[in-house]
Amino acid sequence: MSKRKQKLQGNWKDWSQIKNFIENSLVARLKKDQKNLRILSEGDLQSCVYYQLRRYIKKTPNWHVLNKLYMGKKGDTKKVPDIAIVYLRNDGSTPYPCFLMELKETIAPLRPKSVEGYNDDIKKLKSLIKSNKGKIKRCYLILAVLPPHNRQYSHGLENRNITGPSTGEIEDVIQKTNYTSKIMPIILNTMYDKRSRIDVRFQKKHGLLRRYRK
Numbered sequence: 219m220s221k222r223k224q225k226l227q228g229n230w231k232d233w234s235q236i237k238n239f240i241e242n243s244l245v246a247r248l249k250k251d252q253k254n255l256r257i258l259s260e261g262d263l264q265s266c267v268y269y270q271l272r273r274y275i276k277k278t279p280n281w282h283v284l285n286k287l288y289m290g291k292k293g294d295t296k297k298v299p300d301i302a303i304v305y306l307r308n309d310g311s312t313p314y315p316c317f318l319m320e321l322k323e324t325i326a327p328l329r330p331k332s333v334e335g336y337n338d339d340i341k342k343l344k345s346l347i348k349s350n351k352g353k354i355k356r357c358y359l360i361l362a363v364l365p366p367h368n369r370q371y372s373h374g375l376e377n378r379n380i381t382g383p384s385t386g387e388i389e390d391v392i393q394k395t396n397y398t399s400k401i402m403p404i405i406l407n408t409m410y411d412k413r414s415r416i417d418v419r420f421q422k423k424h425g426l427l428r429r430y431r432k
Contacts, residue, residue: 228279230305233316233355236274236281240317240358244270245404252362252408258428260323263362263406267301267321280307287315289346297342299357318346318357324388325364333391336361340395347400356400361388363407365421384410 226232244267251257251266264285271283287302301319306312320339324332336359343357363385385407392403409424410416 226275226278226281228281230314232278232281233305236303236317237356239274240271240356241402241404243274245406248360248362248404248406249408252406255423255427257362257406258364258424260321260362263321263323263360264300267319267360271301271303275303280305282306287318289315289350291349297346299342299346314353315346315350316353316355318343318354320357320359322359322361323364324361325366328387328391336392337395340392340397340401343401344398347398354400356402358402358404359392359397360404361406363388363405363409365409365416365424384412 224235226235247270248257248263248266257263257266268283268285275281275283282304284302284304286298286300287304288296288298289302290297299315299318300321302315303317305314305316320343322332322335322339339359343359347354347357385405388405388407389403397403409420
């Protein structure tokens with residue numbers, strides 16, 4: 219496919235290309251950001267997601283990337299997804315929140331509070347899908363797995379004594395939330411190897427950058 223065909227046109231049909239970008243290119247770029255120590259907190263994750271989406275959509279008319287979109291019916295409790303990609307024609311009056319994203323920082327090891335956070339976010343997304351039938355194409359729960367920044371470590375690769383939750387473990391927990399096919403979990407877990415161990419030198423850099431104290 220040529221670059222011309224891949225270019226967004228500024229119409230409603232662009233949604234399928236945007237979906238493909240999120241589920242492939244965006245995920246790859248976020249993993250690269252995590253490896254390069256650009257994602258050290260939930261705030262960093264939000265900045266990176268927003269930056270990559272803005273770079274992709276650029277000046278495409280009618281498509282808007284928004285932080286903290288206030289949603290919900292008047293009089294009801296507000297529901298605020300972390301990121302929203304909204305379609306609104308210049309001459310239109312109805313915004314379509316096509317894609318919604320909830321972002322989470324998960325610090326190893328996996329705790330009940332983390333699981334509770336997943337449940338709350340998925341409930342929020344399910345509620346928004348139900349109240350916006352026909353408008354929302356897909357929702358995403360993006361989780362960045364991070365090491366504890368205040369954990370003691372030993373120098374060298376031979377002492378990989380800091381372990382974290384595996385991607386499979388997190389997926390199993392999310393499966394129990396009964397999320398719908400319109401919600402896709404995305405887990406960024408590049409800091410740990412297949413045995414859930416972290417390079418302690420990487421851990422040291424993470425800790426210094428996360429909390430600077432003399």
